[in-house]
Amino acid sequence: MNILSRILAISSLFAVSSCGGQPQEEVEYRWLASSRPTAILFSIDDEAEQLSATPSDTLFRGSRLQVIPSQLRKIDKKTYVMVKRARKTFAFALAENLTEDSTKVVLEKKVYVRSASSVLSDTATSKIGTLAEKGAALNVIGFDRIDPLTGKVNRYKIRYKSTGKAIGAQPDSTMSAKALKNLPNAEGWIYAKYTVYDQAEAKLNYMAEKYDSIHGAVRNPFGGGKAIGLDFFPHEKPVFKGGERDGHKHVAMPAACYSLYLNFSPAVVGNIEAYIRLAKETKINTFVIDIKDNQCPGYKAEAMRLYSPTNYARAGKKGEALYEKAVRRLHEEGFYVVGRITCFKDSYFVKDHPESAITDLSTGEPLFHNKSEWPSAFDRACWQFNVELAKESVRRFGFDEINFDYVRFPDRMTRIEDHIDYHNRYGESKVQAIQRFVTYACDEIHAVGAYVSIDVFGECASPGYTTAYGQYWPALSNVADVMCGMPYPDHFSDGFYGISKPWNHPFEILSAWGKRVVGRQNETPSPAKVRTWVQAYHVMKYVDKNGIDYNAENIAKEVRGLCSVGLKDGYITWLSSSNIERYEMQKEAFCIDYRNEPDSLLRPGIGLNKQ
Numbered sequence: 166m167n168i169l170s171r172i173l174a175i176s177s178l179f180a181v182s183s184c185g186g187q188p189q190e191e192v193e194y195r196w197l198a199s200s201r202p203t204a205i206l207f208s209i210d211d212e213a214e215q216l217s218a219t220p221s222d223t224l225f226r227g228s229r230l231q232v233i234p235s236q237l238r239k240i241d242k243k244t245y246v247m248v249k250r251a252r253k254t255f256a257f258a259l260a261e262n263l264t265e266d267s268t269k270v271v272l273e274k275k276v277y278v279r280s281a282s283s284v285l286s287d288t289a290t291s292k293i294g295t296l297a298e299k300g301a302a303l304n305v306i307g308f309d310r311i312d313p314l315t316g317k318v319n320r321y322k323i324r325y326k327s328t329g330k331a332i333g334a335q336p337d338s339t340m341s342a343k344a345l346k347n348l349p350n351a352e353g354w355i356y357a358k359y360t361v362y363d364q365a366e367a368k369l370n371y372m373a374e375k376y377d378s379i380h381g382a383v384r385n386p387f388g389g390g391k392a393i394g395l396d397f398f399p400h401e402k403p404v405f406k407g408g409e410r411d412g413h414k415h416v417a418m419p420a421a422c423y424s425l426y427l428n429f430s431p432a433v434v435g436n437i438e439a440y441i442r443l444a445k446e447t448k449i450n451t452f453v454i455d456i457k458d459n460q461c462p463g464y465k466a467e468a469m470r471l472y473s474p475t476n477y478a479r480a481g482k483k484g485e486a487l488y489e490k491a492v493r494r495l496h497e498e499g500f501y502v503v504g505r506i507t508c509f510k511d512s513y514f515v516k517d518h519p520e521s522a523i524t525d526l527s528t529g530e531p532l533f534h535n536k537s538e539w540p541s542a543f544d545r546a547c548w549q550f551n552v553e554l555a556k557e558s559v560r561r562f563g564f565d566e567i568n569f570d571y572v573r574f575p576d577r578m579t580r581i582e583d584h585i586d587y588h589n590r591y592g593e594s595k596v597q598a599i600q601r602f603v604t605y606a607c608d609e610i611h612a613v614g615a616y617v618s619i620d621v622f623g624e625c626a627s628p629g630y631t632t633a634y635g636q637y638w639p640a641l642s643n644v645a646d647v648m649c650g651m652p653y654p655d656h657f658s659d660g661f662y663g664i665s666k667p668w669n670h671p672f673e674i675l676s677a678w679g680k681r682v683v684g685r686q687n688e689t690p691s692p693a694k695v696r697t698w699v700q701a702y703h704v705m706k707y708v709d710k711n712g713i714d715y716n717a718e719n720i721a722k723e724v725r726g727l728c729s730v731g732l733k734d735g736y737i738t739w740l741s742s743s744n745i746e747r748y749e750m751q752k753e754a755f756c757i758d759y760r761n762e763p764d765s766l767l768r769p770g771i772g773l774n775k776q
Contacts, residue, residue, distance in 0.1 A: 190233045192249065195263040199226040200272040201362070202316030206256040207245060209238050216240050221256055225316030227270050232263060271308045271318055276360040277367035278303065278333065280396040281597070283545075283605045284323065284353035291552050291609045293545040294353040295325070296591045296601075299396075300368045301333025303355065318357040327351040331591045356608060371398040371690065379688050380639070387579055387633035390594025395640040396604070399691035402646055403611050405565070410614055413563025414496040418616060421760040422501060422696050422735035424451035426743060429463040431483070433743045437491040441498055443748060447755035452495055453568055453737055454488075456504040456558050457551075459537055460512055464488055468557050472550040475513040485561075492562045503618065504564040508551045508602075509542045510535075510571040521546050523575070524586045532585055534575050542574050542635060543589045543598050552609050559615045566616040568649065569606065572599060572641075573622070573634040595635030603644045616646040618696065623652030626681040638682070639689040648693045649737060652678040653700040654723070655708045668704045668712050671719045672769045675699075675726030683730055694734040699723040701738040701751060718772040720754035729767035733760045 197204050204226055207218040218240050224230075236247035238257060245257035264270060278301040286294030288309070297303065307322035325332050326348045336345055361367050370377055376397050383392035407417035425440065427433050433440075434454060443449070456463045462476040464484030469477035481487075495502050515522040515531050515538035522531035523539045531538040540547040555567040574595050578585070593601070607617045625636040642648050652675060655668040667674035675697075686692040701720055704712025713719055724736050736759075740747060748755075753773050 190235050192231045192233055195230055195232045195248075195265060196267045196270050197224055197226050197228040197230055197258065198262050198264045198270040198272050199316070200274075202226060204258065204262045206248065206250070206258055209240070209245060209257050218243075218245060218257065222250070225311075225313065227267070227311040227313060227316060229267075230258070230263070232258075268307075270311065271305070271321075273362065274305055276303050276305055276321060276357070276362060277301065277364045278355075278359060279361045279367045280359040280398055280604075281331075281601060282355055282359040283548075283601065284325075284332065284355050285320075286351070286353050288320070288354050291549050291556070291605075293549060293605070294351060295327075296331040296593075297355055297359075298331045298333035300364065301331075302364060303332065303360065306352070308357075309354070320354045321357050321360065322352060322354055324350050324352050329590075334591070371396075376688070376690070382629075383637075384630045386630055388582060388595070389631035389633050389635050389637070390596035392596065392631055392637055392640070394594060394597055395600055395637065397640070397643055397690060400604075400607070400644050402691065402693070403616070405614055405616065411560060411563070414493075415563060415565055415614070416496055416499060416501045418565065419450045419501055419735070421733055421758075422451040422737075423448050423755065423759075424453050424503070424696070424735060424737040425449055425748060425755075426453045426505075426738050426740060427455070428458070428741065428743045429455040429461065429484070429487075430743075431481075431487065433745075434487050434491045436745065437494055439745050440748075441494065441500075443745065443752065444500065444755075445498065447752060448758050449755050450499075451501040451503065451735070451737075453503040453505050454491065456564075456567075457506045457511075457554060459507050459510045459571070462513070466554055466557055466561075468550060468554040472546070472553065473511075473514045473517045475516045476511075479513060488558075488562045492564065496563065501565050502563070503566040503568050504555070504558050504562075505568040505570055506551055506555055506558075507571045508569050509540050509547065509573060510537050510575075511540055511547070512538045514540050514547060514550060518546060521588075524588070526584050526586055532575075535577070539575050541587045541589075542572075542595070542602065543587055543591070543593060545590075548602050548605060552606050555606070555610050555615075556613050559610065559613045564615060566618055566647070567606075567610055568618045568620065568647075569603075570620040572603065572619050573632075573636050574599075576622070576634045579633055595633075596631050596637045596640060599635040600637070600640045600644060603641055607644055607646070618647035618649050619645045619693075620649045620651060620698070623650050623656065623678055626650060626652075626678060626685050628681065628684060638685040642686060642693045643689040643691050645693045647696050647734070648682075649696050649698055650678075650682065651698045651739070653698070653739065655700065655704045655712060666709060666712075668708060670769075671700070671713075671715070672722040672726040672729075672771075675723045676729045676769075679727045679730035679732045682732060695732045696735040696737060697727055697732065698739045699727075699736045701740040701747070715751075717751045717753035717755075720751055721757060721773055722771070724754070724757075724759050725762070725767050725771060728759050728762065735760075 203223045206222040208221040231249040233247040238245040244260040278297045308318045380392035462480040465480045521544040657667040662677040
């Protein structure tokens, strides 16, 4: 019992009348303890010939109770203690469910992992100690806090053997039982929401009768991994309100985010007032601003100094001031602000941590692929760096949401898979690693009051197979707050979905793609919002030198194509230059409230002249 609790207990002693008019008894304070979120209170009939305890009420553990220690009843070798429920109302609690120490109210000693989860060795820095496999038994030695409204634990503190493998993984067959027993112990933290009290229950899949047949039928022709091995237990999606929080003004997420993308260059973010003027003349309500792009870090973040000195050295000295002004001004004008971070395409991080890189087996050096070195998405140090950068950016500038790009393994790797090393410590599939990163990121970033959106290739909405780079739409949508597909029309091949030169038919191609997304959204129990990146640049010359210009009319057709199949959560413009003059030329497309347009406008051929 801490000092304050002792003072309260001593100062609160007072006399109450017992039920039978007995002499007054002293009252003390205890906390209700249990191995489950609730504990039972009992009624005991003192007039009965033989005493019996009847359940009468339940309370959440952690509740602070007035106890009359002298009023005890012993029934069937169990001791019951009288507690005061309300004025002149009494009940009994089992003595084993009462404690003088508020840190001892959680009595469970073992729980089981329902959904494979990261075990943190340091909750302050999101450092991952190991992975806990589905079905693993965990030894509980403490907890961080209890929700007073549910009695549920937020995170368990656990102790485990430091084998170098995941908790619950098969031990090394070359290691003797004695050597295994003598391995050092480690301690860590795991979110209780991913655990259950019964091992058999932990090994079950969520609604297996519905979802196992769907995901079990998904093929794995490109080596991305089996869909059936992913987590489809529902994830509760948070709701963050606008207003002052942690020294920053925040804006609630709009029902539909009509978003402009801004790269981080002084000519763009330093000219924020011009973008604000444009947005206020339209329906734009959201801005997506780069925090870290590959080889383009935005500001000298403490996370960069600690985990990636090269990113820190290459970040602009004026970045912090630019972010502070831009995010503050956008919030003052009522705009929702999203910070974009590229994850697993980061040459500077690889330079600092070559051990975290995908490496070439023939040379042992980091693989250079698609004009970059790539951290392995299996690598937990890279996970931590990007999540710590995200948390710092939310706390420092007040971003309302973090958008993660390059949440994947490199694409176009199938021909060289046998010649590279991903450093897959836990033997995970690619789709497992990507979903588990998103789960970890959401848990940590939600804790600082921001949403998480994930950029995915348009292909991962295709049915029937998992992708080679580890993105599987239903698994990621189940976890993330927002899915941001990138179905740029000039990225589709000629004839895709039966559409000749789909880049010249923005409504048709986005509508056809959107139907696939709707299918994937129906294959997951807690689907995310869908906010899609739309092409705002001219068709690439290498695709078609006569391709159409993505002017205001054609951007409007893209968004209406999405809305035609019910994807009305918004859009983000992909224009890498973020050129203000280009955006002003496209202004008419940004003046439309697509979410509330009549259905008569959601058909092919409808342009700006039909608003």
